[in-house]
Amino acid sequence: MDIDSLIDALIEREGDYADHPADRGGPTRFGITEAVARANGYAGAMRALPLDTAALIYRRLYWTRPRFDAVAERAPAIAAELFDTGANMGPKVAAAFLQRALNALNRGARDYADISVDGLVGPATLDALDGFLRHRGRPGEAVLLKAIEALQGERYVRLAEGRPANEAFLYGWLANRIG
Template identity: 75%
Template structure:
């Protein structure tokens, strides 16, 4: 195994963990995403060219969708080269809430942790990973050292947890999922 294989192995493990956690076919009446298989919604599967019954969506096709839509497209692979645990959190949150929301959590946390722009400039919360977000992440990691990634991860998870609670408060039908979200999606669950 070469060093070039490490990022691919890491995303393979993340994808396998999400697929295992999400399980097979689900069509919960309170789930606004509708029918899912391996955690992939019908809308996403159709947008990626899958035309068969959702119950039959192959695991390998789901893995390809996860890699393309939830890892490469939002540039989480570029974050992984700098901060693998942050990238893993972005991926998991992106699968559950959307990659733009996950990226927004990162950007908000970076802005809040930059000590009023002394460590690096504020960035737009545009919910897209680009050169400025990556530069801010580099600046944060340089300024905060070894423990910085852990603190940034906690900040992102705090934002995620608040969003879950707000969703359940706004739409009581989502309370059916709140315990699982908090148990399985926050704190490395």
């Protein structure tokens, strides 16, 4: 799946305009919050945010800048999950899930060295991913994906437990963001 398809699928999941009273992000269109739109030069009404502007923001902030495109060259399913998670929770959170999962799956650093969990996909993270795939092969990609999704699910539950207003979103997060 290429980035254009991932963006299309994400925008379809996110829907058009929303301004849920319990959503700290405020008004959104196509899943882009007003703060993100403004930080990326959009000055108009959120209800009028153009689809192509949203797609450009997703590509730049949630695919290219966090280097999920480099992950896609190695493990497309992992990159797709990181893109979706990054758009929902932030790219650094998504990258940290990958790093934590890689550290936990390296069999005590026998398969490849532990890496810093800094939320940045750099050479060390890509080397660890390469090491994981070298030792576990393509079937390992599905296991790594499960580990990332488990971390994501735990975070959603923790968000709902920590702020009762987030319970309004928990079912949808689990139904539409995991698996």
